[in-house]
Structures are given as structure tokens and as C-alpha cells.
Amino acid sequence: PPEIALPVLGPLRSVAAGSVQDSVANWLNDAAKSRPDWVRALCARWLRESPLPATRRICARAQRSLKNPA
Numbered sequence: 001p002p003e004i005a006l007p008v009l010g011p012l013r014s015v016a017a018g019s020v021q022d023s024v025a026n027w028l029n030d031a032a033k034s035r036p037d038w039v040r041a042l043c044a045r046w047l048r049e050s051p052l053p054a055t056r057r058i059c060a061r062a063q064r065s066l067k068n069p070a
Contacts, residue, residue, distance in 0.1 A: 002031040002038060013046050013055045021054055025061030036066050 005027065012024050032039040043059035 002028075002035055005031075006042075013058055014050050014052050016054055021058050022061065025058045025064075028058070028062030029065055032063065032066055039063060040066065040068070 009024055009027065012020055015021065028039050028042070039062060043063055046055050047059055
């Protein structure tokens with residue numbers, strides 16, 4: 001289950017480095033293929049807890065394949 005990666009991904013949600021943001025977003029986008037609701041909920045939570053430009057960019061890219069992003 002994708003939840004097992006949260007201890008690694010969570011602290012990276014506010015990292016300014018674009019390559020880190022892309023890696024986290026790509027991982028979440030892949031997870032969204034099988035767990036779209038989980039990714040939507042995670043991004044909604046992250047955006048409430050950490051409304052930084054890095055988090056916004058990660059969540060936008062993570063949900064790029066979803067029809068109804070958070």
C-alpha cells in the first residue's frame with residue numbers, strides 16, 4: 001500500500017529543490033493509478049498543513065492524471 005512511503009515522502013513535501021518535488025510528485029502520480037482517492041486526500045491534507053509553493057507544485061503534478069484533483 002502507498003501509505004508505507006509516507007515517512008519518507010511527508011518530510012519532502014516542502015523541499016524547494018525542483019528535482020525532489022518532481023520525484024515526490026511522480027511517485028504520487030504513479031500511486032494515483034491504483035489509489036486515486038488516497039492521493040487526492042493526501043494532497044488535500046498536505047495543502048492544508050503546508051500551503052507552500054513546493055507543496056502546491058507537488059500536489060498539482062501528483063494529480064495531473066486525475067480527472068478531479070483535490
